[in-house]
Amino acid sequence: MGERVLITGANGFTGRHLSPLLREHDLEVVDWLSPRAGREAGLSVPALNARNHDTMSRAAVQMVCADIRDPDAVANAVEQARADVVIHLAGAANPMSPDRLGMLDANVVGADNLLGALARSKTPPRRVIVASSSHVYGEQPPGDLSEALRPNPMSFYGCSKLSMEQLAQAYAPHFDVLIARPFNYTGRGQSDRFVVPKIVEHFRRREAVLTMGATDKHRDFSDVRDICDIYARLIDAPMSSASDVVNLTSGTVRSLSDVIERCAAISGHQLDVRTDPSLLRPNDPDIIKASTEGLRRMIGTVPARPIDDTLRWMLAA
Numbered sequence: 001m002g003e004r005v006l007i008t009g010a011n012g013f014t015g016r017h018l019s020p021l022l023r024e025h026d027l028e029v030v031d032w033l034s035p036r037a038g039r040e041a042g043l044s045v046p047a048l049n050a051r052n053h054d055t056m057s058r059a060a061v062q063m064v065c066a067d068i069r070d071p072d073a074v075a076n077a078v079e080q081a082r083a084d085v086v087i088h089l090a091g092a093a094n095p096m097s098p099d100r101l102g103m104l105d106a107n108v109v110g111a112d113n114l115l116g117a118l119a120r121s122k123t124p125p126r127r128v129i130v131a132s133s134s135h136v137y138g139e140q141p142p143g144d145l146s147e148a149l150r151p152n153p154m155s156f157y158g159c160s161k162l163s164m165e166q167l168a169q170a171y172a173p174h175f176d177v178l179i180a181r182p183f184n185y186t187g188r189g190q191s192d193r194f195v196v197p198k199i200v201e202h203f204r205r206r207e208a209v210l211t212m213g214a215t216d217k218h219r220d221f222s223d224v225r226d227i228c229d230i231y232a233r234l235i236d237a238p239m240s241s242a243s244d245v246v247n248l249t250s251g252t253v254r255s256l257s258d259v260i261e262r263c264a265a266i267s268g269h270q271l272d273v274r275t276d277p278s279l280l281r282p283n284d285p286d287i288i289k290a291s292t293e294g295l296r297r298m299i300g301t302v303p304a305r306p307i308d309d310t311l312r313w314m315l316a317a
Contacts (some may be wrong), residue, residue, distance in 0.1 A: 004028040005235065006083035006125075008068065009090030011037035012090045013190050014131070018087065018228040025232055030081045031063045032090065038065040065313055068110035073119070078117040085235050086128045091164075092299055094193060095157035097137055119174040127176040129234055130168045133161040134183040134247070134290065139283075147181070148289040156273060156290040165245070168173065172243035178234060182248035183290050187224030187310060188317045196259060200273060200314045203263045209272045213279030215256040218287040222250045223310040227301040230295070237298040250304035262311055290312035 005022055022029045064080050066073035069089045070248045092099075092106040111130065116123055135158035152161045165179050186196040195212075202210045230248050231296040261273035264270055292302050 002027045003084040003235070004030065004082065004103045006064075006081045007032045007089045008032040008086070009034075012089060012093065013187075014224060014228065016189055017088050017178065017224050018140060021225075022232055023057070023116050026089050026194065029063060029233075030083060032077060033063060033065045034090070035065055035067055036162050040126050048090070049120045057197075063067070067205070068113060071104045071113045074110075074113040075117040075120070075150065078114070078121050082121075082123050083125050084127075086114075086118060086125050087231055087235075088128060088130045090114075091131070092160070094156060095133070096193075097157070103157060104108050104163075108163045109264065111164045112317050115168060115171045119171055125175050127178060127235070128168070128171070129178045129180055129231065129294070130164065132165050132179050132181050133158065134164065134181050134288070135247075138163040139285075140302050142287075144291040145247070147247060147294045149292070154202055169243045172225060172241075176239055176240060177243045178237075179243075179245040180234065180248050181245065181290075182227060183220040183222065183288070185222035185227045185248075186222075186314070188314055190224070195256065197314070199256070199259055199263055200311065203267045204315055205268050205269055205317075206267075209274055210260070211274050211276045211279070212256065213276065214284065215260065215273065215275075217284060218253040218289070220249050220251070220290060221259065221287070221307060221310070222248070222315075223305045226250065228307055229303045232301060233299040234300075239298075246294050246298055247290040247292065249292055249295065249302075251290060251292035251302060252304060253289045254307060259307070262308055263315065266312055267315055268309065 005027050007015050007019055010019050019029050019031050019121055034239060052314060060174060061080050066077035075220045078094060087149040099105060129309040135155055136153050136157055137145050137149060138152040139152040140149055151162050153162050168177050171177055190197045192198045192201045227248055
């Protein structure tokens with residue numbers, strides 16, 4: 001059995017795909033569930049945490065439950081997990097959420113609770129991979145977005161993620177800190193609050209009308225399975241320093257119109273696409289494309305499934 005990896009947010013969209021993949025890689029995985037997810041799974045959180053007492057063997061603990069915003073619960077979960085590597089996925093996932101205080105609590109306070117507990121742990125990890133966001137780039141000159149650019153977030157969500165990055169980098173004296181900046185990605189299990197699952201669900205239900213904002217904007221729509229493959233490879237990837245940043249991207253962009261056309265071709269269903277002015281975002285760039293140079297330097301070949309494979313997988317769900 002390989003190293004022990006703790007995944008925060010293991011019950012989220014990405015975590016549900018990443019956890020089984022890492023087990024296939026012969027890694028020992030500890031899934032960190034939110035208390036709500038634990039209850040939904042029929043688990044008693046106090047009983048689970050009592051069972052995970054530190055007199056148990058490390059290998060016996062395969063799951064912890066804690067609210068990332070609760071520092072005492074986080075410290076307890078960290079000591080139970082005793083991980084070699086941590087992949088921090090937990091946080092606010094919806095960039096459009098109006099709950100700004102909740103976003104700060106989840107993305108900044110939660111990250112500080114976790115990183116502080118890891119730094120104070122009896123057995124700190126050797127590496128922490130922190131999931132940030134491409135939203136930290138904000139408004140930039142035309143061209144591929146590279147990690148060397150100065151972040152310029154234009155949304156509260158982007159600002160919260162940048163604050164999280166800066167805070168995380170302060171913990172580099174304690175363990176390697178690798179900041180991952182994912183661009184758009186999708187797949188089975190993603191909420192239809194996001195645009196690609198929304199499109200797919202309309203075709204799956206064979207709806208007559210699809211209401212959209214702008215469909216001519218070009219974005220990277222990676223497959224969640226490729227993103228998880230990248231996370232797995234970053235566990236042992238070389239870093240240029242104790243604190244590093246890398247884009248998570250396929251490096252390929254396409255328009256939402258193209259996604260709609262591919263869904264129509266795969267499903268054999270046609271629908272009427274209508275524009276809702278309330279969904280249009282002013283000053284939204286025509287193209288957002290990431291540089292893959294840093295990622296290729298760290299992991300070699302960048303995984304990039306064809307978009308048709310991703311859409312077929314989602315349509316067949």
